[in-house]
Amino acid sequence: MTDFITVAKLGDIPEGEGKAYKYNSRMVAVFNRNGEYHAIDDMCPHMGASLASGHLEECTVVCPWHSWSFDIRDGAWCENRRINIDVYQVRVVGDDIQIAATEKNQGNDSETPSPTNPDGSSDDRN
Ligand code: FES
Numbered sequence: 001m002t003d004f005i006t007v008a009k010l011g012d013i014p015e016g017e018g019k020a021y022k023y024n025s026r027m028v029a030v031f032n033r034n035g036e037y038h039a040i041d042d043m044c045p046h047m048g049a050s051l052a053s054g055h056l057e058e059c060t061v062v063c064p065w066h067s068w069s070f071d072i073r074d075g076a077w078c079e080n081r082r083i084n085i086d087v088y089q090v091r092v093v094g095d096d097i098q099i100a101a102t103e104k105n106q107g108n109d110s111e112t113p114s115p116t117n118p119d120g121s122s123d124d125r126n
Pocket of ligand 1: 066
C-alpha cells in the first residue's frame with residue numbers, strides 16, 4: 001500500500017524552485033515546474049549537496065556544488081541516464097502536496113547507488 005504524506009501546501013514552493021522535506025528517514029527534494037510537482041532524493045550522490053537548492057532548468061536540476069544534473073521526472077543522471085537517484089510519487093489533494101515512495105524505493109532506506117561507482121569501479125571526476 002502506498003502511504004502518501006503531506007509535506008507542503010500549494011504556494012510553499014515557488015515556481016521554478018525546489019524545497020527539501022523529510023520523508024521517513026530521507027530528505028526529498030520537491031520541485032515546482034510550471035505548477036507540476038516532481039520529487040527526487042534531495043542528497044546529491046556525488047558529495048551530498050542538497051539538490052533542492054540547485055538551479056532548475058526545464059526538467060533538469062543542476063547540483064549547486066559541482067553541477068552534476070538530474071532529471072526531476074525520473075531521477076536520471078543526465079550524463080548517464082541508466083543511473084538514477086530515487087523518485088517519489090507526488091499528488092495534490094486540496095491544498096496539500098503529498099509524496100510517497102514508489103514501488104522501487106518503498107521500504108528501502110539504504111543508500112542510493114553512487115554514479116561515481118555504480119558498478120564498483122572508481123571514477124576520478126571531481
Ligand atoms: S555534490 Fe552534487 S555534484 Fe558534487
